[in-house]
Amino acid sequence: MLRIALFDDNKKFCDSFSVLLEGMEELKLNGIFPDCRDLEQKIRKCQPDVVLMDIEMPGVNGIEATREIRLKFPEVKVLIQTVFEDHDKIFHAICAGANGYLLKSTPPSKIIDAILDVSQGGSPMSPSVARKVLFLLQNYGDAGNKASTVDFKLTAREKEILAWLVSGLSYKLIAEKCGISYETVRTHMKNIYEKLHVASMTEAVAVALQNKLLP
Amino acid sequence: MLRIALFDDNKKFCDSFSVLLEGMEELKLNGIFPDCRDLEQKIRKCQPDVVLMDIEMPGVNGIEATREIRLKFPEVKVLIQTVFEDHDKIFHAICAGANGYLLKSTPPSKIIDAILDVSQGGSPMSPSVARKVLFLLQNYGDAGNKASTVDFKLTAREKEILAWLVSGLSYKLIAEKCGISYETVRTHMKNIYEKLHVASMTEAVAVALQNKLLP
C-alpha cells in the first residue's frame, strides 16, 4: 500500500483527487495541503511514499518544495502535476529532483499509473513534457561541452589581462602584476573592449566568463 | 499512412518486425537495411516518416547515422531501438537528435504505439530510459551549482540588481531600470559585496557567473 501526499491550492482538484483514490486498495491519500509552510513537519507527519506537487502555490513554490523534499527525504518520490509546460519550469523542476512531471490535463487513470510507476523508480512524463526534456538535454548537453562559441581573437597579453580582471584586480594592480605601466593596461583594456564589443569592466568579465574565453 | 524504414543487422528481429507490420493499414515498412552504408541514398529512396534505428551495427553506428539523418532530413523522425541502456549511449543518441529511445525488450504493441507517437511529435521512451534521461538532465543542469555549495542568501532585489550588473549596467542605469534611487542601488551593492565577500563590481560579476547565482 502506497501513502500519497498532495500539495495543491486548488480545492476542486484536491476534492476530485480525493474521490479518485477513495476505495483504492493500493493507494492511500495521507495528506492534502494547500501550501508548503512547515513542509518538513508535514512530510514527517504523513510519511508519504509519493508526493504529488503543484508548482503554483502561495508562499514557497512547488519547485523549491521539491528540492527540499528530495534533499531531506531522498526516499520520497515527487511527482510534479501542473498546468505549466514551458522549458524553464520543466528544467528547474527536474534539476530540483522531481521524479516525474505530469500536466494537469492528464486523465485520472494515467495519474494512477504514474504514481505506481514513480513509486517503482520510473519517471512518468506527459508526452509533450518528454519531448521538451529531450530538447533540453540535447541543448544543455551540447552547451556545457562547447568550449567557446565565438573567437574574439584576443592576443595572449590581452587574455592575461582579462584573466586578472576577472579575478578582481584593478588596473593599477594588474599593471603591477604584469610589470607594465598603468597606461599600458589602459590601452590593452581599450583594445579588449573593442574586440569584445563592450564598454565596461563588468561587461568584459561577463563576456569572458559566458564565452569561456579563459582556461 | 506512415512509411517506416528499419536499420538493424539482426535478421531475426527484422523478420519478426516485418511480420508485425504485415497487414497494418497505418504503417508500411518501406525498407529494411542491415547497415548504414550509402545512408543518404537509402533514405532518399524509401522516404520514410519514421526510422527505427539500432545502435550496434557493422560500419557506421546508429548514433552517427541518427545525426546524419536528423541533419539532412529534419522532417524524418528517428526512433532508437537497442539493447543498450547506459547513460552514455542514451545521452549521445539524444544529442544526435533521436526523437525517441526504446529498448529491445519493448513489447510489439508498444513499438507500434511509439511509432505513432513519434510521428506526431512525441518522444516515446522506455521507462528506464526516461529515468536516465531525467538523471542526465538533472546533472547537466546542476553541473554549475555543484561548483560552489555555498549559498550566498541574496534577496530577490539583490539578485535582480546583480543581474543588471552582469549585463553591463552602471549604478545609475540600474537605478533607472529598477525605478529606485542611485543611493539605494549603492546600499544594495554594499550588501551584495558583503554577502559575496567581494569589493568591486568585477569580482561581484565573476562570483555571480562562476557560481551561477543568476537564472
Add this chain to the structure above:
DNA sequence: AAGGGTATCCCTAATTATGGGGATTGTTTC
C-alpha cells in the same frame, strides 16, 4: 621598404565606483 599588428607609454577631463557614516518604513518572526 612599407604596412599591419602587438606592446609599450603619456595627457586631460569627465564620469563612476567605493568606503565611511547615517536614516525611515514596512514586514516577518519570536
Add this chain to the structure above:
DNA sequence: GAAACAATCCCCATAATTAGGGATACCCTT
C-alpha cells in the same frame, strides 16, 4: 511588542574607471 531583516533614501570624501586624443618601438609578412 521587540528584534531582525528587507528595501528605500541621504551626505561626504576618496579612489578608480572611461573617453578622447596622442606617441614610439618591435616583429613579421609581403
